[in-house]
Amino acid sequence: MKKIVVELENQDSISVSLESGSLHFEAKGCLEIIKICQQLNTQKISDPFKCALPTGNGHVSMLVRELLQKAKEVWDFPYKEEELCHCRAIPTKVVDQAIINGLHNVEEIGKFCSAGVTCGNCRTDIENILNYRKV
Known part of the structure; x- marks a missing residue:
């Protein structure tokens, strides 16, 4: 898996990559997104399909949901034009x-x-x- 990055421009970013057989999450920005990455890293997850998608409409939930959907290759944003x-x-x-x-x-x-x-x-x-x- 190549490194996948999702960001809220000039605020928060979260990324995932596969390292030594498990997913490695990194975050920059607010404390909530950093804590979520720390929790995910302690679980030593090897398959993104084993990660539950977060619910909610807060920016952290939306970013983590997008990242996991991209890792699962199911992200299908409804508008394709720039x-x-x-x-x-x-x-x-x-x-x-x-x-x-x-x-x-x-x-x-x-x-x-x-x-x-x-x-x-x-x-x-x-x-x-x-x-x-x-x-």
Whole structure:
């Protein structure tokens, strides 16, 4: 397994790699994500399918869930294009990072970055990302 990294830009990052037959997790950022990595490392897990996906809508749960889904090769983000809102030229990553940071609906995202406030064609895509991220 190659090293997989997931991050909340300029805040938290978490990674996993296979070392000496077991998964090795590393984290930078908030105390909660560091503690989760320490707990996972003490379990000496050799197969990512033996890791339960965390529930919840906090940024740590979302990042760990994404990391484990990528390690299991089941991550299927619902929007594939780099730009989500074509009217305002808003990148998909900006919207996704806003969701991880705690925005919970299309209106909040529109106020934050202007995605979905002009023609409205991207509102369904924003909803799809919101639903994919939430558990």
